[in-house]
Amino acid sequence: MVEIASTELGRKDAPCVVFAHGWARSHADFIAIAELIAPHARCVLLDLPGFGDSPRPDGTWGTQEYADCLRAHLNGMRVSDYIWVGHSFGARVGLRLAAMPDSPIKALVLAGAAGVKRPVPKWKQIKGSWRSREFKRKKAQAVDEAALIALEREYGSPDYVQSRDLGLRDIFVKTVQEDQSDAVGAITCPTTLIYGGKDTETPPEVGKILHRLISNSAYIECPEFDHLSILTRGRHQIAMVLKEQLVGGHA
Structure with missing residues (x-):
């Protein structure tokens, strides 16, 4: 506990x-x-x-x-x-x-x-999917942790970025997906x-x-x-x- x-x-x-x-x-x-x-x-x-x-x-x-x-x-x-x-x-x-x-x-x-x-308009779904693919593509090409953090700051929400510093990334992802x-x-x-x-x-x-x-x-x-x-x-x-x-x- x-x-x-x-x-x-x-x-x-x-x-x-x-x-x-x-x-x-x-x-x-x-x-x-x-x-x-x-x-x-x-x-x-x-x-x-x-x-x-x-x-x-x-x-x-x-x-x-x-x-x-x-x-x-x-x-x-x-x-x-x-x-x-x-x-x-x-x-x-x-x-x-x-x-x-x-x-x-x-x-x-x-x-x-x-x-x-909440309902997401179709155009936002398409934009979100495109950004997600771009993030994953660039993430696979990141040469070090600094490059990865820079990508997260470009593509992620402030809370997502901060969750790394807090050591709570796993909990953040789980709860926001609920x-x-x-x-x-x-x-x-x-x-x-x-x-x-x-x-x-x-x-x-x-x-x-x-x-x-x-x-x-x-x-x-x-x-x-x-x-x-x-x-x-x-x-x-x-x-x-x-x-x-x-x-x-x-x-």
């Missing part, structure tokens, strides 16, 4: 809110939001395995392994009923946890959530999906797909925010949703 680093804010006797960050980020992304709801909640801010102060898993984990590990960790903290707040990769894990038959999650609040595939479309329909807890209108990493289209698939869900779009500013300039929107859950007694 991986040792999970975490930080706590708020009241020990209050309902618990668990925060799970995005890829290559840490619990620090959620400190400002946790401070806003601390009078009403016990806030547990996680460093997911492989990020922040938590060591990487021994094997090639997907979101199911992350979900199982984090559930066991939280059980060890005597936390069984909680609101899960996830951003991007942390939302992928939250979706997996919430879809379990005996899920410990009382409500989901997800910002820039990933986890389902599609939870068939699983998220089992989620019954109240789910709020919050997206930035300017998010190009997990665009609003992804949120609308999740909204259609999760019956007890609400969709909120903030036009002026992108993938990261939804957590900073958009923190009050997320905090407002959480306060409604906590003070209103819905969680």
Whole structure:
């Protein structure tokens, strides 16, 4: 079992809110939001395995392994009923946890959530296939590691490139290839999906797909925010949703 680093804010006797960050980020992304709801909640801010102060898993984990590990960790903290707040990769894990038959999650609040595939226009499929072939052709001709890294920077996404430096390339590839479309329909807890209108990493289209698939869900779009500013300039929107859950007694 991986040792999970975490930080706590708020009241020990209050309902618990668990925060799970995005890829290559840490619990620090959620400190400002946790401070806003601390009078009403016990806030547990996680460093997911492989990020922040938590060591990487021994094997090639997907979101199911992350979900199982984090559930066991939280059980060890005597936390069984909680609101899960996830951003991007942390939302992928939250979706997996919430879809379990005996899920410990009382409500989901997800910002820039990933986890389902969106339709790709034919022209983009053709362009993507061409780029993939070009990358593989040039990769086979690379004379050293420096040339290979340069190719990755030319053809790969920023997260794909960074996954090499993090030593998490295997986990990155496995998780981004997952599609939870068939699983998220089992989620019954109240789910709020919050997206930035300017998010190009997990665009609003992804949120609308999740909204259609999760019956007890609400969709909120903030036009002026992108993938990261939804957590900073958009923190009050997320905090407002959480306060409604906590003070209103819905969680």
